[in-house]
Amino acid sequence: MSEALAMITGATSGIGRAAALRLAQGGYAILACGRDAERGRFVVEAVKDAGGHAHFLPFDVTSEEEWSGTAERVLADHGAPQVLVNCAGSFFTKPLPDTTLEEFRQLWRVDVESVVLGTKYGFRMMAEGSAIGSIINVSSLAGLIGLEDCAAYCAAKAAVTHFSRVAALEGAQMEPKVRVNSLNPGVIYTEMITGAYGDGDAVRDFVKDGNALDRVGTAEDIASAVAFLAGSASRMVTGSTLLVDGGRGAV
């Protein structure tokens, strides 16, 4: 029997890259999806260096045409994935009066439409498989509570979380069944944060000090939650919202 296959979008950086490495360590062959070929190669090399198997699939996760073509290619070349992690996302911070509709739409495309398309084509691919599937949609604490100057992001992540609940109902009707869960990280120290706020001690302090726990959340923390939701340890977990935030949301 060939090893189980896990497909990860946004796999060239941050949480997606850490998830690729963690799932490879758990025995999955990895399909790492992203846009940047050089960073894609870097992830594939990292998985291989750790003794795993990985391929890079370059495509634009906001395009239905590209999802459709990629799904066909994956089925033909590798067979159905058992795990799909919809991790591609974008973020910006800006007061609402300064946010343009085009900025809002661009974020919505990357953060929501990519997840809707990923879940749709994930269902189609997994329907061709024989094992129970698991789709993990990476949302955010921001989908559960409000963050100032992040209205577009908060609205988009709330949409991802609730969309995942309904997708779970539909996935449970499929044969084989597909579980769908929302994974909601708190503020995690990744390129997404440093890209928006810059790097340095002040940003690290901002990332850390909002948590109940006195430490910075890392991409590896979230990759471990991905590993939990991917495999049989979470066999009866579907439609759930797994918040891993160092207690930030409850503070």
Place this chain on the structure above:
Amino acid sequence: MSFRLDDKVILVTGAASGIGAATARLVAERGAKVVASDRDAEGAERIGKEIGGLGMPHDVTEPAAWDDAISAAVETYGRIDGLSANAGHAAFQPIVELDMIQFRDLVAVQVEASFIGMQKVVAQMRAQAGGEPAQGSIVLTGSVMANCVAEGIASYATVKAALTNMARAVGVELGRKGDFIRVNAVSPGPVDTPLLRGAIGHEAMRDPGAWKDVPLGEPSTPEDVAETIVYLLSDEASFATASQLVVDGGWSLT
């Protein structure tokens, strides 16, 4: 892809049956040293022996019984790293007809016992930390009924909601004090345990027609819940605190 608990010392309450028993077994299988406790002293003894751990009689409403269980862990294994709190029962009368004694009993076993247990376990975790920030993980077994209700089980839903929010509150409190003691709740939906079998009967438990309102089509097993508890106890969940993990096959979605 299983989570490990190598050499951690874990106290599992309610360990003689159901989720507690499955958790005691799985925690031991994943490398932990286990103190398995239960009000049913014989049952605790039996499971302790089975998993090569320690079995302790433990009425969770008695502060002195917590002292005994924690002392046993410390004397035998040197410390305590985690608590999985499972002791609990249910009452099935409509809440307006439930007598006060029964309601208080539910509160005592689930809410007060967790309050006492967390105080005692946290005190030990701090004492053994030698001035460094204390480490540990506490997982309270709540219920998805903390977030929704079903007919005839409103009193259970009430105490489980209290329990779940207590996990959040204590998680924040301990983090803010500089400890790395994490507190989370696991919230199962219908699970094939003596508690549920007692309520709906063995026949209904095996009837697929009885599980139409669970999207995945079946009740969870105690082992499914135990897997979640093991993840939350493990170092891989070291950024998860004040959180709640629902294991219900999608039951609470509709």
